[in-house]
Structure formats: C-alpha cells, structure tokens
Amino acid sequence: MRKRYLGLLLLTLLLLCACSRPDSGETRLIRVGFSQLGSESDWRLANTCSMTAALSEENGFELLFDNAKQRQENQLLAIRNFIQEEVDYIVLAPIMESGWEDVLQEAKGAGIPVIIVDRQISVEDADLYSCWVGSDFREEGELAISWLEAFLQHNSRAGEPLRILHIQGTEGATAQIGRTAALEHAVRRHPEWEIIGVLPGEYTEAKSYELVRDFLKAERDIDVIYSENDNMSFGAMHALDEAGLSYGSDGHVTIISFDAVHDALQLCLEGRINACVECNPLHGPRVSALIRQMEDGQTPEKQNYVEETLFQTDTLTEELLREREY
Ligand code: AHR
Numbered sequence: 001m002r003k004r005y006l007g008l009l010l011l012t013l014l015l016l017c018a019c020s021r022p023d024s025g026e027t028r029l030i031r032v033g034f035s036q037l038g039s040e041s042d043w044r045l046a047n048t049c050s051m052t053a054a055l056s057e058e059n060g061f062e063l064l065f066d067n068a069k070q071r072q073e074n075q076l077l078a079i080r081n082f083i084q085e086e087v088d089y090i091v092l093a094p095i096m097e098s099g100w101e102d103v104l105q106e107a108k109g110a111g112i113p114v115i116i117v118d119r120q121i122s123v124e125d126a127d128l129y130s131c132w133v134g135s136d137f138r139e140e141g142e143l144a145i146s147w148l149e150a151f152l153q154h155n156s157r158a159g160e161p162l163r164i165l166h167i168q169g170t171e172g173a174t175a176q177i178g179r180t181a182a183l184e185h186a187v188r189r190h191p192e193w194e195i196i197g198v199l200p201g202e203y204t205e206a207k208s209y210e211l212v213r214d215f216l217k218a219e220r221d222i223d224v225i226y227s228e229n230d231n232m233s234f235g236a237m238h239a240l241d242e243a244g245l246s247y248g249s250d251g252h253v254t255i256i257s258f259d260a261v262h263d264a265l266q267l268c269l270e271g272r273i274n275a276c277v278e279c280n281p282l283h284g285p286r287v288s289a290l291i292r293q294m295e296d297g298q299t300p301e302k303q304n305y306v307e308e309t310l311f312q313t314d315t316l317t318e319e320l321l322r323e324r325e326y
Contacts, residue, residue, distance in 0.1 A: 029060060029061055029062040030062070031086075031088045031089075032055050032061050032063050032089045032091055032291065033066070033081070033082025033085065034051055034063060034065050034090075035090070035091070035092050036048055036051070036067050036068065037070065037094065037095040037119075038068055038070035038071075038095070040170075040202065040204050040231070041203050041205075041230070041231040041261075042231060042259070043261055046326035047093070047118065047281035048067075050282045050283055050284035050326075051283060051284040051287065052065060054284025054285045061291075064082060064085060064087060070202075072094075072099055075092065075094065079092065079106075079107060080103065080106065082112070083107055083110045083112060086110070089113050089294075090112050090114045091117055091287055092114060092115070092117070092121075094119050094120075095170065096119070096173050097119065097121055097122040097177070098122055101123050101128070104123065105128065107128075113129075114128070114129040114130060115130055115131055115132070115133070116129050116131070116133075117133055117134060117286075117287055118135070118175075118281075118283065119134065120132055120134065130290075130294065130299075130300065130302075131302050131304060132304065133286045133306070134306065135306055136308075137177065137178025137179055137279075138177075140182075140279060141180070141181060141182020141183060141277075143277050143308075144226070144258070144275065144310070145182050145183065145186040147275045147312065148256060151254070151275075160192060161192050162223050163194055163223045164183070164187075164193060164196065164222075164223065164224045164226055165197050165199070165215065165224070166180070166183060166197065167201040167211070167212070167225065167233075167236060168200055168201060169202065169229055171200065183195070197219065199211040199215060201228070201235065203228070203231060205232065205234045208236050208239075209234075209235030209236070209238050210235075211235075212239035213239040213242065216239060216240070216245070220243065220245060222253050223252075223253065224253065224254045224256065225253055225254070225255050226256050227255065227256065227258070229257070229279075230258065230259040230263070233264065233273060234264075236255070237272065237273075247272065248270075248273060248313075249272075249274060254274045256274060257275070257276050258276070258279055259276070259278070259281075260277065260279065260311055260324075264276050265320075265321050266321065268311055268312070269313065269316045269321060276312075277309075277310050281326060
C-alpha cells in the first residue's frame with residue numbers, strides 16, 4: 001500500500017513540476033543588476049525610465065536597480081551586491097571614468113558580464129567589460145561649437161571678442177570631458193574668444209543657479225553661456241532673470257545647452273535657449289538588445305555610439321517637439 005501511495009505521490013509531483021516548469025527554460029527571467037549613478041537631471045530620469053521599462057519582467061528580465069545618489073562608493077557597493085546576488089549581467093552607468101578596475105575585476109572573477117551605459121570608463125584591461133553604449137560627447141561639443149561659429153558669422157560677429165561663461169558637469173564624467181574638450185579646443189583656435197569663468201554645476205539646476213547668481217554679482221558682461229546640460233541652463237536662466245540680464249534669440253546672452261530634454265526644447269522653440277545639442281537617454285532598448293545578443297552567444301560591438309543632432313530656435317517646430325519621446 002505504502003509503496004503505491006509513494007508511487008502516486010511521486011507521479012503527482014512529477015506532473016506538477018512538468019506543468020509549472022517553463023518550456024525548456026524559455027521563460028526564465030534574465031537577472032540584471034543596474035547601477036544608476038543618480039537622479040541629478042531630467043535626462044537621468046528619462047534614462048532611468050527607459051532602462052526600467054526595457055528591463056521589465058514582461059520583457060523577460062528581473063531587474064535589481066540601485067540609485068547611487070551621485071556617489072561612486074555607492075556604485076561600488078551596488079556592484080558588489082549584484083555579484084553576491086549572482087546576477088546574470090551587471091549594467092553600470094558610471095558617474096566618472098576612473099576608479100572601476102578592482103570591482104570589475106571582481107565581476108570578471110565571478111564570470112558576470114558587465115555592460116557600460118551612457119558615460120565611459122577608463123580601464124587598462126578592456127576585457128573588464130563586454131561593451132558600452134552611449135553618446136559621443138566630444139562630437140556633441142563639436143556640434144555646439146560649429147553652431148556658435150555659424151551663428152557669429154551669420155550675425156557679422158565673427159572675429160569679435162567673445163566672453164564665454166562655461167558651466168561644467170561632474171568633473172571626470174565622459175560627458176564633461178568631451179563637451180569641455182570641444183570648447184577648450186575652439187578657444188585655442190579663436191584667440192578672440194575668452195572663457196571668463198568655469199563653474200562646477202555638477203549637472204544640477206540648483207547648483208548652477210547658485211553659482212551663476214554669485215558669479216553675476218562680480219561680472220555681468222557675458223556673451224555666451226556654454227552649459228553642459230539643460231538643468232544647469234535652467235538654473236543659469238533663473239539667475240539671469242533675477243539679475244535682469246536678457247538672453248536667447250532676442251537677448252544679450254546666447255545660451256547653448258546640452259541634452260535637449262522636452263522643457264529645454266520648449267524654451268528653445270520660444271527663443272529663450274539659442275541651441276540645444278541632443279544627448280539621447282533612451283538606452284533601455286539598446287541595453288536589452290545587447291543582452292539578447294550575448295544570450296544568443298554572439299559578441300556585440302564593443303563601442304556603440306548613438307546618433308544625435310542639434311536643435312536651434314529657427315528650425316525647431318511644435319510638430320518636432322510633439323514627436324519627441326523625452
Ligand atoms: O552623461 C550624460 C549627462 O548626464 C547628461 O548630459 C546630463 O544631463 C546627465 O546628468
């Protein structure tokens with residue numbers, strides 16, 4: 001009797017397992033640990049949304065998300081936690097380029113592939129990560145400079161002295177390095193251009209507002225604000241408003257901004273920001289495609305650049321703005 005019951009029980013268990021087991025592993029969720037550097041800007045929020053939407057359970061992923069709140073040490077902790085959790089992939093949006101060697105060595109030791117997104121990392125051993133996807137930040141800076149040169153030419157101001165206030169993003173981040181390099185290179189080409197101040201705005205509106213407000217107490221003669229993201233432009237515009245200085249297409253200060261998030265493009269359309277260089281945050285589907293490639297046993301391209309453009313008041317339209325996803 002006992003044997004019969006035992007046999008029946010085993011059979012039932014086997015049937016239950018067969019029913020609940022995913023078809024040959026096809027529905028197994030891919031476990032991904034994503035270390036996001038923070039939430040400093042509208043761009044970053046759009047990026048987080050894109051990543052969490054793409055790496056969702058409906059799309060076959062189990063996402064472990066960590067917001068490092070602008071601190072590299074939090075990112076290091078998060079990555080170590082993902083290693084402990086034995087995730088299938090680690091995705092890292094690094095706050096800066098340096099300081100990743102040791103922790104990525106640990107991930108490599110654990111056999112977990114690492115995908116870098118947005119900014120880049122600087123490591124001697126390129127095998128410490130599988131691939132990177134993001135923007136060509138130097139190219140973004142070059143787009144901004146070409147626009148400025150054409151704008152000055154068009155307004156018969158080429159060759160005239162130009163006083164530039166430079167609001168910089170987080171020091172050591174690829175976005176800062178690339179956009180800054182383009183400006184500094186242009187200033188070397190144009191002896192009549194002068195950078196009259198470099199303010200460390202850390203990509204936030206609040207910091208930029210405070211710095212520009214204080215700067216304007218001593219210096220009001222500014223021709224151009226080169227702001228390394230939209231939120232810092234918003235902060236600068238707030239400070240300019242308070243100081244009673246005009247800006248934009250009908251004003252004195254020319255504003256060049258980076259990211260082209262919705263609110264900035266609206267301001268550009270209204271002529272309050274002269275030019276916005278696009279920095280595309282929609283990396284979620286790109287990262288998920290890279291993971292799928294690796295799941296299929298393929299080796300993705302190491303460097304994956306996203307194509308971007310520049311928007312300016314004269315050519316921007318309501319329709320274009322409506323089509324934008326962020
Ligand atoms: O790395 C991309 C930059 O980071 C964006 O320009 C900025 O808004 C963000 O914080």
